[in-house]
Each structure stands twice: as structure tokens, then as C-alpha cells.
Amino acid sequence: MRDEKGKGLSNNETDGRPGAATGTRTSSSLTGADLHLTLGGNPVLRGVDIHVDAGRTTTVIGPSGSGKSTLLRVLNRLHEPDSGDVLIDGVSVLGEDPDRLRQRIGMVFQHFNLFPHMSVLDNIALGPRKLRGLSRDAARAVALEQLETVGLAARADTRPANLSGGQQQRVAIARALAMKPELMLFDEATSALDPELVKGVLALMTDLASGGMTMIVVTHEMGFARSVSDSVMFMDQGKLVESGSPEKIFDDAQTPRLRQFLSQVL
């Protein structure tokens, strides 16, 4: 585990309990093996391999259109791959019920997609109630616990529109965590946020990583990729071009394509 992990949240709204971000949840490894997918005649994934060990964080970087979002969607089976396999703890999940699988894999998107007519607490309690079959009271208790984890317990009864974008994204993360996922996928979770709101969300993601959550994080935040992730994958044109430790990727890029990308984003 990298040095920067274990620092905990710098966000003073959060209660700071050790491991508060993950509770007693177990985390699992995730593997995508030789994934291929063509969409609308477009070969979007052209044999991608990705692996993240249990409790580790892999970031995926690469230019727009390189297939990063599609890769996450295939790992979560929002798209079925044309070929290849997706495995949790070494066991293929392509035969598993997709709804059940999505309870095991939490996903956070660029746009938070909270229900505007429901309170923050009810947004989070909905999944545990409908999908995990918890009673109304038990689901609300789980939701409140997760709101505490993301530092927003005091805002439980407000509507999402009364929160900043950063706070809404933290609610969306709490909503995913309330399903007690074994691992989490983040697709540009901070890209839609005003710059001053990015830090709080990244701090929460850092806390989750240090708490032992398995995470695959698609991001343009190179500081996060360098300091928080255990490994970095660079994708281009539907392929994994280069992967390795953050030091290797950022300080010792091997391919001209990665060097060019880094020169544009750093």
C-alpha cells in the first residue's frame, strides 16, 4: 500500500472513525480478461486486460474516446462483452444475474443522477430497500451511516438541489456504498464539478482507498492517479497501451503515445 494511504479524510465534516469508509465490508479483486466490444460497428474495446487486487486502487487514464467508460460499463455488465471474461476473486461473473452483480460492484458516474423529488436520505435508502430487501427503518439506518461516512449526515432531510455539486457527488458515493459493494468503479467522478469542489470528493475517494476498498478509477486528475493509486493503466484507441506503478507511468513512460498524452495533461 502506498505511503499516502491511511491519512484519512482531510474533510472536517467527516467523523474520522478508522475504517469508517468501508465498515466491515469485504473487498474483492476484479479482472477483465481480453475484453472485446464493438458498438455500432465501432471496435471500442480491442482486447483489454485489467486487474485490480483486493483492497487496491487502479486508475485508468487516456484520451477522450479511448474506451475508458466502455471498459467500466463492461466490467459492470451495463454492456455485455463480445468476448473475454470478467472475474471477481477469480470467478467469472458473466453468468451471474446482472442486477445481483451490480450490487457487488458499486459505480459512480460523472453526473450523479440523484432523484430530485426525494430527500438525500431517501435517495440512499432506496437501493437497500428495493434491492437488498431491508425494512424501511433498516434501510434508513444504513443510509444514515453512509451519509456519516461522506460527512453529510446533517443534510439527510434536504433535497439534492440544495447541495453543491461536490456534496451531491458525495451523496452518490454514499448511495453506492449503501449497497455494501465489494468494489467500486468511478467514471470521471469529479469532471463535472467546479474546481473548488473537486478536492472534497477526491479526499473521500482517497479515504475509501485507504480503508481497503477495491477501486477502479477513471480520472483526469493526474495528482490523484499518481499519489493514491497502486497501479495506472493508460488506454488509447480501445487498447491498453501501458500499465504499471505510478512512478513508472509518470516518470518513465515507455511509449511515445503515453509520453505525448502526459505532455498534454501535466
Ligand SMILES: Nc1ncnc2c1ncn2[C@@H]1O[C@H](COP(=O)(O)OP(=O)(O)O)[C@@H](O)[C@H]1O
Ligand atoms: N453506443 C455506442 N455506439 C457506438 N459507438 C460508441 C458507443 N458508445 C461509445 N462509443 C464509441 O466508443 C469510443 C469510446 O467511448 P468511451 O468508452 O466513452 O471513451 P472514453 O470514456 O475513454 O472517452 C468512442 O469512439 C465512442 O464514440
Ligand SMILES: [Mg+2]
Ligand atoms: Mg468516458
